[in-house]
Amino acid sequence: MSEASLSVRAIVIGASAGAIETLIQLLQPLPSSYRVPIIIVCHLPASEGDNMLSIVLARHCQLQVKEACERETLCSGTIYIAPPSYHLLLEKDLTLALSLDDKVLCCRPSIDVLFMSAADALEEELLGILLTGANADGADGLVAIKQRGGQVFVQDPVTATVDVMPRAALMALKKSHLSADAVENTQGLTRRLLSQL
Amino acid sequence: MKSAPLNAHRSIDDIEIELFIAAVHQKYEYDFSRYAKASLKRRILSLTEAHKLAHISELIPLLLYDDDFISEILGYLSVQVSEMFRDPHVFKKLREIIVPMLATYPQINIWLAGCANGEEAYSLAILLKEEKLLERSNIYATDISHKALDIAREGIYSADNLECFERNYQLAGGSGAFSDYYVSKYNYIHLHPELKKNIFFTDHNLACDGVFCEANLVMCRNVMIYFDKELKNRCLSLFTDSLVPGGYLCIGTKEDISFTTAESHYKALTQHERLFQKRF
Numbered sequence: 001m002s003e004a005s006l007s008v009r010a011i012v013i014g015a016s017a018g019a020i021e022t023l024i025q026l027l028q029p030l031p032s033s034y035r036v037p038i039i040i041v042c043h044l045p046a047s048e049g050d051n052m053l054s055i056v057l058a059r060h061c062q063l064q065v066k067e068a069c070e071r072e073t074l075c076s077g078t079i080y081i082a083p084p085s086y087h088l089l090l091e092k093d094l095t096l097a098l099s100l101d102d103k104v105l106c107c108r109p110s111i112d113v114l115f116m117s118a119a120d121a122l123e124e125e126l127l128g129i130l131l132t133g134a135n136a137d138g139a140d141g142l143v144a145i146k147q148r149g150g151q152v153f154v155q156d157p158v159t160a161t162v163d164v165m166p167r168a169a170l171m172a173l174k175k176s177h178l179s180a181d182a183v184e185n186t187q188g189l190t191r192r193l194l195s196q197l
Numbered sequence: 198m199k200s201a202p203l204n205a206h207r208s209i210d211d212i213e214i215e216l217f218i219a220a221v222h223q224k225y226e227y228d229f230s231r232y233a234k235a236s237l238k239r240r241i242l243s244l245t246e247a248h249k250l251a252h253i254s255e256l257i258p259l260l261l262y263d264d265d266f267i268s269e270i271l272g273y274l275s276v277q278v279s280e281m282f283r284d285p286h287v288f289k290k291l292r293e294i295i296v297p298m299l300a301t302y303p304q305i306n307i308w309l310a311g312c313a314n315g316e317e318a319y320s321l322a323i324l325l326k327e328e329k330l331l332e333r334s335n336i337y338a339t340d341i342s343h344k345a346l347d348i349a350r351e352g353i354y355s356a357d358n359l360e361c362f363e364r365n366y367q368l369a370g371g372s373g374a375f376s377d378y379y380v381s382k383y384n385y386i387h388l389h390p391e392l393k394k395n396i397f398f399t400d401h402n403l404a405c406d407g408v409f410c411e412a413n414l415v416m417c418r419n420v421m422i423y424f425d426k427e428l429k430n431r432c433l434s435l436f437t438d439s440l441v442p443g444g445y446l447c448i449g450t451k452e453d454i455s456f457t458t459a460e461s462h463y464k465a466l467t468q469h470e471r472l473f474q475k476r477f
């Protein structure tokens with residue numbers, strides 16, 4: 001166990017096509033006492049203001065799951081989900097912020113926006129995880145996290161429902177002469193979350 | 198001897214951002230120092246990139262020596278994203294519970310703060326027209342961006358979003374058809390000029406200007422999300438001072454007044470739509 005992993009203060013997760021099942025697999029085993037707060041951006045069609053993903057995840061997870069509210073301070077034992085149609089950002093004082101700024105790579109919420117702001121806020125105390133998806137969102141964000149000294153996990157593309165997003169991220173890391181700290185299937189990633197943090 | 202930086206933990210970017218914002222404020226009246234930092238940084242970085250500059254601080258000479266640059270800065274720093282009848286369920290509730298109360302006043306003043314390109318103002322005008330209240334209403338629609346206000350005054354929008362506008366209009370409980378309110382020309386829709394008669398688009402900065410008018414309804418959605426706590430409290434107290442006793446406040450569906458200094462002045466009417474009434 002590396003020393004750095006002890007000091008992880010937040011985990012950011014990005015997922016797109018195929019996200020719901022993958023997130024359930026990844027997060028269901030985490031106990032309600034899990035220390036590190038988790039923030040998720042997931043591309044889903046905006047359905048009348050209701051955050052479907054938080055309802056589904058809440059049903060399956062032991063951790064508390066909620067839609068992220070503006071200005072909310074991160075708490076242990078909680079999974080925060082970006083509300084549909086808003087970007088979600090992490091401020092340096094570990095409060096969450098929302099914005100309606102332009103879409104990034106056709107996405108709002110954007111994984112890159114969350115990841116980059118969190119990388120700025122927490123630097124080496126951040127872990128980023130990128131899962132299944134059909135576009136390149138999250139790739140730049142993961143690079144930003146690594147450049148600031150944080151850790152990144154990527155779902156093994158071979159095991160992803162849709163492999164475009166994890167592949168794009170691995171490519172982007174390679175281009176910047178960086179590499180992921182883990183490339184594994186969800187069980188492997190969950191095991192790391194349980195043993196390291 | 199080499200001196201160590203005073204605050205090694207602060208990134209150079211952050212120092213540059215602070216200097217840039219101070220320069221904007223010293224040359225113009227615009228004060229972005231109390232905007233939420235993370236998204237402000239993104240916007241300043243995209244301005245920096247658009248000018249192919251290596252560092253944020255290189256924006257400072259452009260700002261200081263080029264008098265036209267400020268309008269571009271404002272375009273980047275405040276983002277005008279909106280749509281007609283955005284969050285239609287909010288307009289529906291406005292129609293169902295607020296409008297009947299407004300109808301009891303001989304004259305209705307509405308302050309729409311942060312009106313962006315005007316879509317929200319025209320949505321309100323349509324709603325009030327259908328409820329036969331437009332003639333005795335004044336909609337004061339304000340924003341900090343002159344460019345946005347110019348677009349708003351025109352009332353011309355791209356037809357690309359027409360499908361969304363039409364759907365929203367129906368979901369908002371529109372009593373006619375959205376097509377009653379515009380003519381199409383090429384790829385644009387021109388809203389009917391009669392909708393404009395009672396709307397006053399005006400420059401107003403929530404970060405430094407005072408109370409705007411005596412209002413029966415204040416609507417300010419998705420503006421305070423960009424502000425820090427202190428500036429949000431400032432805005433809310435402007436709204437409280439502006440509202441008549443029993444007046445209504447409508448904020449964005451992801452915003453809240455809990456834990457603000459304004460909380461005790463209001464009673465929540467509907468949680469989902471974020472409609473509040475100022476206590477008598």
Ligand SMILES: C[S@@+](CC[C@H](N)C(=O)[O-])C[C@H]1O[C@@H](n2cnc3c(N)ncnc32)[C@H](O)[C@@H]1O
Binds near residue numbers: 404420
């Ligand atoms: C995302 S738009 C919201 C538009 C609309 N209210 C809606 O919800 O669809 C935010 C608007 O706030 C305006 N704004 C930003 N700072 C402001 C300030 N200090 N005073 C007044 N308006 C401001 C911006 O120019 C922009 O038009």
